[in-house]
Amino acid sequence: MAFDLAVNTTAVQSASTDGSSCAKLASSETNQERPKPCCVCIDEKVARDECMLMSADGPSQCAELIQNYKACMKGFGFNV
Numbered sequence: 001m002a003f004d005l006a007v008n009t010t011a012v013q014s015a016s017t018d019g020s021s022c023a024k025l026a027s028s029e030t031n032q033e034r035p036k037p038c039c040v041c042i043d044e045k046v047a048r049d050e051c052m053l054m055s056a057d058g059p060s061q062c063a064e065l066i067q068n069y070k071a072c073m074k075g076f077g078f079n080v
Helices: 009-015 019-027 042-054 063-075
Strands: none
């Protein structure tokens, strides 16, 4: 029994995003739509996640990084 597992590479490529396109979306003043949450505050998110993973007591030891991330997201109109 054979299965046809062809992948539409065009759809896969268009579905994936790179950091540069997200950065352009986040910094675009002409775009009236809000950017996707995945595309903003990337540095703050990485620092927060790394701290949470490497700390014994993440919420208390990483409180400042968590607040920085929340403030950044709020700047883009997201309530986290």
